[in-house]
Amino acid sequence: MFKTVAKLCADNNRHTVVGLLQPLLQLQRVDTALLQLAHHQSSLAERTSLAAAKAGLVATQGKHNKLLTELKAVKEDVVALEAANKKCEMAIQKYSQQLKTVIAPREAEALQHEIETMRVERSGNDDKELALLEKSENIESQISELAEQIDSQQASVEQATLALNSALTTCEADKQKLDAQRSQVASEIDPKLIKLYDVKRNKRTTPAVADLHGTKCQSCHLDLSVVELSALKKVSAEEFAECPNCDCYLVI
Ligand SMILES: [Zn+2]
16 A cells, blocks of 8 residues: 555655645545434434424324314214114104003003113113214214314424425535535545545545544544654655554554
């Protein structure tokens, strides 16, 4: 690898090597900005807000649907009770007619008993129906509250979608700017050097090229010792200085 670098440095002088690393550092800065942008894009607060708004809407729709099913069942029960009461009415009518023509007291007693049974059943059904009507009124009012909630949550989802789209548009514009910047910076660097940079970059998650702030490598953020620094300054003209801690190219 170092030989390749040496070949790139026509006059084999250290100044040229440092001069080669400088544009790579610029390229690295653009790549770091691109990575940060990608991370920002994937963890947008607007995305979380939209997910929360959607989840809220789905939960309310679920409750709404459950209540609709419940209401349907209650209404069916009311219809069944009304049908049962109609049967009771008809039976009472029938037994009352029969009662008019019956002479034997035992038969009359039996018919009266039947009529009473039907009346008790009808009264019980009436009570049940009243309770069911009260229940259905209560469910209907809950359904209407939830419908209002759904309307407002749908508006929230629309708003959150717009906010996310706008944030994504901004990210896309930033990316285009950085991509253009990268092409510009890369166009001024020897492709062989870019290849070296790519090889190093693909093996790591931290920057492949960094400079020093004081004695601190800006890739691994570790301090270099005096001995390490002095060794780096003695790196030959054919080689790029590398951080002894993280192995990145160091612009010294
Ligand atoms: Zn380092």
